[in-house]
Amino acid sequence: MKASWRSGWVLSLALLTLIPLWSQRITSVKAFEQSGQAIVQVLGEKVPRPQVSIWHGRYLVLDFAARLGMRRQQARFTTPVTTYLRYGWFSSNPPRVRVVVTMRGRQPYQIEAIEGGWQARVGSVSASNQTRSPDGQAKDKLATIRIECEPPKEHVGEEGSRTQIAQRDGVLPPAMRSSRGTVPTPPNPGQHRDMAMNPSGTAPREATISLDFVGAEIGDVLKALAIQSGANIVTAPDVKGTITISLNRVSVEEALHLITRLSGYRYERIENTYVVGTPKSIAEFKGSEPRTESPRAVEVLALKQAKATDVATFLNSAFPSIKIMPASEKEANYVLIEGEPATIAAAKEAVSRFETAIGAGDQIVIEVYRVRFADARDLIRILNQLVPAVSASLGPGAMLSPARMGGGISSMVPSGGDTPSATAQQMGAAMPAGTSASIGTDAQPPNLLVLMGAPHEVQRALEVLQKVDIKQPQVLIEARVMDISEASLKSLGLSWSLFQSGSVNTFDRTQPPPFPTSGTTTPNQQGARFNKDGQLGIDFTLVKKPVDFSATLNALAQDQRNRLLANPRIATLDGRSARIFIGDEVNYVKLIQQTQQGANVQTDTVQAGIILEVLPRVHEDHSITLQIKPEVSVITGFLQVPGGGSLPQLARRNADTTIRLNNGETLIIGGLIRESDIKTIQKVPLLGDLPFFGYLFRKTNTQRDRSEIVITLTVRVLE
Template sequence: MGNIMSYCSHFTNTPNIIPLKHLITIVFRVKLVTLFLFLSIEISSANFSVSFVDADIKEVINTVSKNMNKTIIIDPKVQGSVSVRSYMLLDEEKYYQFFLNLLDVYGYTLVEMPNDILKVIPSKRAKGSIVPMLKENGEIHGDEIINRVFTLKHISAKTLVPLLRQLNDNAEFGTIIHYEPSNAILITGRAAVVNHLHSIINTFDHAGDTEVELYKLNHAVATEVAKLVNELITSINNSKKETFNIGKIIADNRTNSILVSGDSSVRKKTIQMIKDLDHEESSFENTKVIYMKYAQASKLLDVLNGISQGQRSDKKASVVSKSQSGNIAIKAYDQTNALVITADLRMMKELEQVIEKLDVRRAQVLVEAIIVETQNAEGLNLGIQWANKYSGGINLLPRPGHARSHSEQPMPMVIAGLTAGFYKGNWNGLFTALATNSNNNILATPSIVTLDNMEAEFNVGQEVPVLTSTQTTATDKVYNSISRQSVGIMLKVKPQINKGDSVLLEIRQEVSSVADSSNTNTNNLGFIFNKRAINNAVLVKSGETVVVGGLLDEKLSKTVNKIPLLGDIPFIGGLFRQSKEKVDKSNLILFIKPTILRETNDYSVVTIDKHTKYKDSNSQENTINNNRLYHDLLATEIKSDSYNQIKKDIMSFYDNAEMRL
């Protein structure tokens, strides 16, 4: 610089003018020297020299923080003295790595926070800190703590993790875990160690021998062997001792073969396992006695024989060993309700599974019915019943002994004593309503408990002899052939429980009787039978009431009113007698309610309910008689009022006639 200044001063003191060429040369040299000095200053400022003797580690960290122009937070547990010296100048990157190595030697680590703030903490606490996640294609060198996820393509992560843990020198604060669903490994530790483990992972995770081998079975069934091998491999993989890596195992039913894919060692182990399973079964036949709990042994024979025959035909078609298609015998012993089965072990196991599913407790159905005959379409006002079926039950007339206000209108006799709302299960109210009215004739109230899908029958009546044929011999002896025909009340019900609480009822109900011979002309051909029958199927929920009816019947009756003696005089006797014909119509109605009984408690509830009804039957009968007496008194009152009104009208008519005269 001095030469330049002297050179410049030299040219300045010269009286002559400086040439332009020399002036440009001087300026260029000045700029070149200035640039050289600037670069020298920048290079020297980026170099650091480290020398500490028994210095407090916190002072060392603060010095590094100032030199690197970074904010570093020091954990309170960081303490101690540091002695270190570097005999060479370090650039900024080497200076930072030297600082990380120094912390590692003294048991500390540097963690970078998301806001570009650094903190120094003990290495053991690095696991619980927020560690930056390195991308799969990224790379960091040195002792910086990082997280990295490796996704394996060809080998099992569960298999490789134990090996990586043995090679990890960050065991105090680093972690290596695997995530089986995505076959991935997560490693936390120093960047140098993580990169080293990455190279090991790449060495093992490569495509191996993935050929496919076919093994044809000679004795076993392909689908069953494939299922068994897969279950065995799964159980081995779930254990902590060993991991069995395998590609795929597929069964080919058409050729009774198994396809195995994977590397050569895996295929070899798998095929050896299949060979051990593909052996001829023992022809030893086992005999077993199975006692039924709920089902009837004889009724299971057809099902079990059909299953065993189907299994034998399937095994023959699949080229299975002859011992598997040997003799199978299934017999029923009715005295103890047991099945005696002779079969091989495999078939015995299958039959036992089928029997266990079939021998279950069947639900039962309580079927309650009321068969009632109403006279002259009276006694039951169905319109009122339907209109009030959601009202919960209403007594339509006051009880005997209760006064009736003058504002109340007299109700028709056809609805006297009826209770509305029985469609919500008010069975007792329905029975009381029907029994109260004298126009109703309750023929039967059967209550039957039957098994699901089993027909139950209720029959009350008598057998009437019917002449079917007459034969006369040569000696004029007459032989009559007689058959008997049942007449009375018959109810057949077959309930079938569907999904939920619905019941399909197949109903057959019949009411028959012998016709009155005085009103029929049979010409001595025999009896005439009156029959009314219902054959129907309905779907109803458990506990609900169904009405089936509308069977009308007409009876013609003749009555003769006459004056004794005078009514029997020929020709003129008709003047003293009167003949009337009356037609009585009756309507047969069936009320039926099914109730599903599934558990033992259901039977107890029904038993208690029936016992309560039986105890209350006498009081109900007294109530019904009182209601009937009240209805008769009410009818007499109505008739008396009508008679008095007519009498009053007649007397008024005569009084008016006398006044006119």
């Protein structure tokens, strides 16, 4: 009885001894280089102080009385002072984990406690000068190995287990005598960037950081992020504003992504630096490169036959990087040039050929051509292809007016005439609210072309310009948008199947059209189908009818049940696109931020309605080919987002088709059906509001209104 009591007491003491060991667990081993020192961090749960020993002067051995919560591992750890890192189970009873660092000869080391575990520093700070990248910058390396693993199942003695694990796992060095050497050198506190590395060659993983700011400047938040993470972060001058953010244990890129997305900026990693700013500032930063001043030289070019002014004009056109200093004398026979030696040598050869051509009878002439109708940049491209021997460039002349340039026309025609004399202000006055029109155009270039070359080549270029610089026809596009009631539809016969002249095609979303949805339609087959996504229930039909159908629409417009929503007119040049928008521009709250200074509200706009993009092409017989891109959008609701904002949900229908019309013909787009329910309640005051019995004293009528929006396009060629 006494023996069993003693054995139970011994067993209890053994269990109490093993409980602390079972709670001590290693979950991560990190290795990196900092300031020339190799640093190994062993992290986990209640990690005890290791037993340290040196074997053969080059193996640093750390023994931890704890369990290993990851798989044994070995990896190269190449630094100025180390070559290899291995760790794994040394014994399972009692649990013991061994970490072995292979050093480059005898090195000083230091063991110190850190948050969550222990770290070993190998080498001295002065060793940081031994490792430099080709560009002269020191490199930091970090290895993080985090793999779950179970301890070994069997163990044979203290010495036997050493040999067995060393052969199987590569954790132990060969049997050697232990010698202790400590020459600790405290390193300078430096910043380092954690770069993840494991034996499988996976991508680096950065250390986590935490931030907590309320109403702080974005620049201060980014500065704190750079200091805490050790990353290089550059902020553009246009980054302004305040931000409130609270982050816990996130990576640098995650923090940058959240900060820039919340503040409306962008970030991009360029080599080892993160650049934060607007897209424009980042593009300018990437495009700017440090310039090195190249040597420049000054040469005096003595002229034999050519005039100094002609040579200066020639060099300005052929070598714009050269600085030309004309002689002080008016009739001097030399020119001073300054530039890079290679460019000056090429300029001297070009001047020699220039004078040789003059001596052979070939003179260089300069002509100025005033552009009348076309785009000067288009003319230069044509000359470069047809007359490459002539140098053509834009002159410094006055800018052309819109009526003389090929960049597009923005003129409106009043209701009573066909002359393109109305101004943009008249166009806006003729349009109702919610209607806009625009014409695709670029910045207008000068209306002068400078031509330089041999006389016969310049004459040939002038002949080409006379043929291509011609007046382009103008096209007047008149659109009418009508809201027609269901009764009027029946009287008009908009079943789209009763017409005897012209051509008609109709289809809905569930039935495919008998022709492609894009491309050129034949005279007996016009139409375009809107895409199937959305919930509008819209059917579109394109009809080409003569003027009698438009007259019928005019008659319907006089009915009170029908409304003429818009009647915009816009004129454009042949080959220039025109855009007509009929609808509403809805402002909505995108984001609401609460700061110490107050609420920061971000708004945005979206267009909802009818958009018509038309590209006309005029042919010799005055027929017009129209490339039409109609689009109908309706706001179906708003999606609430965290923070108080709301995003509009749009249902869109669009098509892309090409159709040919004669001058003055009308194209009709129909099939936009709109249904609305009108609910009318009639009740006796007070009694009609009673619960249950109120139904006896009130009457409810529901009326469904059905209407269709019809769009007509009439095109005319303006002479």
